[in-house]
Every structure is written in structure tokens, then in C-alpha cells.
Amino acid sequence: MKALLFLLFPVLAMAQTTPFEIEGHRGARGLLPENTIPSFKKAIDLGAHVIELDVVISKDKKVVVSHDTYFNPDITTDPDGIYITKETQGNLYQMDYKQIKKYDVGVRGNKGFPEQEKMKAHKPLLTEMIREIEKYTRQKGLPPVKYNIEIKSSEKEIGKTQPEVAEFSDLVYKIIVKELPLERVNMQSFDYNVLKHWNAQTLAGKYKKIAVAVLIEPRANNDVQVNLDKLGFKPDIWSPYFTQVTTERVKQLHDLGIRVIPWTVNKREDMEKIKALGCDGVITDYPDRAKSL
Incomplete structure (x- = not known):
């Protein structure tokens, strides 16, 4: 019977030789305000092995934990208690962090996530967030968590909402090497210019080796070789939208020594399918739904 199961599920058997990682997307976005310290703590409490987060840059060159380069009008309240709109959403790259911190991103909740608890919350600095999470896991006697840090970058936004690649x-790298063991970090991005830069800096000896993940857009050509040719090097992790995953593609990537961790998987049945396809982990807004995977 065991031999028969292996023949039926060879890719799954291969993938299970390493732990299946649960990544809390923007912390536990389905339950607490995204990309905030309480949300990251919640993800850890729910068993996430990795916390996924996004970073942008402020006017005073601070690395801010935020998915958007502006204040999301669906979730943000200004310092005077007024709801942010599309007309007043601003540009974080044109604001000092001291000003950014005054805006609340949690009391309104998020209509897209009805289970999300409403609470006061601000956009933290990357340094602040790392130190708080490291202290939290030590105090609770929990295993050290990993960090999946996404650089939100677009070539057309350089000089408008972000600095040069x-x-x-460099701003992100300096914080990582100062605050964390490098084996507990990976950097990811949709922007191939960012990924190429990190690889070039590593080859030149200017950056120490940090795992790199390539994010694949849902509507992009998801052919593995096409993207590898475009990238120009072999990344450590392949992160496509979860509906792009197939058994054949997972095997192709594993044969190249590349781990496969798709995003953003929120239904339990989809999580189980992703694992059965042989993926190495899953990125989810609901780490609680991934328990026992």
C-alpha cells in the first residue's frame, strides 16, 4: 500500500521531505489590520512559520511597512479622525515617517475581510516591527519566525512614489543585515529590476547571500523558462498566484532546486490542493485556516 501511494503521489512525497511552510500574508490580514505589529503577532500565535510583509520608503528615507505607497482610502483615518478618500490618499514618499505614523489604519476595519477586528493601528517602521516580533517570540518561548519581505517597486514609479532600485x-538590506540572521529572511518582488539588482550585488560581494523569491503576476506569462530567461538567474523561491500552480510546473521547479510557495490562498480546500500538488508552503490571509497542513 505504501509503495502504491508513492506511485500515485510522487511529487507530494518529495515535497514532504521538508516542512510545509505557512506564511501569514501581511500578518493575519483576514483577522487583524494588515501589515501592523498586532497582525504579525496574531499570525505567529496561529502557527505561521513565516510572516509576509511589504515595504515602501518615506520622504526621510525610512523603510515603512506598507503594501501601498499611499494611504488606502478603504481603511485609513487621518490624524483629525477624517476618513481618507481617493482624493486625499497622499503619497508616503512625500511624507516624513513622523507624519505617516499619525494616520490610523485599523479602526475602520476592512470591508473585504469581515472577520477583521477593528483596532487602533499605525504603519510601523521595518526596524520597529522586527524588534517587536523578535522580542515577542522570545518572551513567549516560540521558535524564531522567518520574514518574507516584499519590496514594492515599479519602474514607472521611480522618483514619484519610490527611490531608484x-x-x-540598500535601505532595506542594511536593516536586514543589522537586525536578523540572514537564514531567516527572504526578499521578494514583482519587479525584476529589483531581483536582478539583488543578485548582481550578491555576486559582486556587496550583499551577503539572502534568499530571493520571484513573484509572478496572475496575468503574466507563467512559463517557467520564459521567466527564468527574463530574470537571468535562478531564484530560491517561485511565488505564483495559486491558480497558476500545476503538478508539472512544481516538478519542473523542484528539479531546478527552486521552492514553490504560491499566494494568496484563503480557502482550506485550496490550501489542501496546493499541498497535494507538491508546493513547499502557502501564503494566506488566514493562518488559522492552514492549521495542521
Whole structure:
């Protein structure tokens, strides 16, 4: 019977030789305000092995934990208690962090996530967030958590909502090497210019080796070789939208020594399918739904 199961599920058997990682997307976005310290703590409490987060840059060159380069009008309240709109959403790259911190991103909740608890929350600095999470896991006697840090970058936004790729990358890299063991970090991005820069800096000896993940857009060509040719090097992790995953593609990537961790998987049945396809982990807004995977 065991031999028969292996023949039926060879990819699954291979994938299970390493732990299946649960990544809390923007912390536990389905339950607490995204990309905030309480949300990251919640993800850890629910068993996430990795916390996924996004970073942008402020006017005073601070690395801010935020998915957007502006204040999301669906969730943000200004310092005077007025709801942010599309007309007043601002540009974080044109604001000092001291000003950014005054805006609340939790008391309104998030209509897209009805289970999300409403609470006061601000956009933290990357340094603040790391130190709080490291202290939290030590105090609770929990295993050290990993960090999946996404650099939110677009070539057309340089000089508008972000600095040049080299400056952006250097600001993030300096915090990572100062605050964390490098084996507990990976950097990811949709922007191939960012990924190429990190690889080039590593090859030149200017950056120490940190795992790199390539994010694949849902509507992009998801052919593995096409993207590898475009990228110009072999990343450590392949992160496509979860509906793009197939058994054949997972095997192709595993044969190349690349781990496969798709995003953003929120239904339990989809999580189980992703694991059965042989993926190495899952990124989810609901770490509680991934328990026992």
C-alpha cells in the first residue's frame, strides 16, 4: 500500500521531505489590520512559520511597512479622525515617517475581510516591527519566525512614489543585515529590476547571500523558462498566484532546486490542493485556516 501511494503521489512525497511552510500574508490580514505589529503577532500565535510583509520608503528615507505607497482610502483615518478618500490618499514618499505614523489604519476595519477586528493601528517602521516580533517570540518561548519581505517597486514609479532600485534595496538590506540572521529572511518582488539588482550585488560581494523569491503576476506569462530567461538567474523561491500552480510546473521547479510557495490562498480546500500538488508552503490571509497542513 505504501509503495502504491508513492506511485500515485510522487511529487507530494518529495515535497514532504521538508516542512510545509505557512506564511501569514501581511500578518493575519483576514483577522487583524494588515501589515501592523498586532497582525504579525496574531499570525505567529496561529502557527505561521513565516510572516509576509511589504515595504515602501518615506520622504526621510525610512523603510515603512506598507503594501501601498499611499494611504488606502478603504481603511485609513487621518490624524483629525477624517476618513481618507481617493482624493486625499497622499503619497508616503512625500511624507516624513513622523507624519505617516499619525494616520490610523485599523479602526475602520476592512470591508473585504469581515472577520477583521477593528483596532487602533499605525504603519510601523521595518526596524520597529522586527524588534517587536523578535522580542515577542522570545518572551513567549516560540521558535524564531522567518520574514518574507516584499519590496514594492515599479519602474514607472521611480522618483514619484519610490527611490531608484539601488537606493531602495540598500535601505532595506542594511536593516536586514543589522537586525536578523540572514537564514531567516527572504526578499521578494514583482519587479525584476529589483531581483536582478539583488543578485548582481550578491555576486559582486556587496550583499551577503539572502534568499530571493520571484513573484509572478496572475496575468503574466507563467512559463517557467520564459521567466527564468527574463530574470537571468535562478531564484530560491517561485511565488505564483495559486491558480497558476500545476503538478508539472512544481516538478519542473523542484528539479531546478527552486521552492514553490504560491499566494494568496484563503480557502482550506485550496490550501489542501496546493499541498497535494507538491508546493513547499502557502501564503494566506488566514493562518488559522492552514492549521495542521
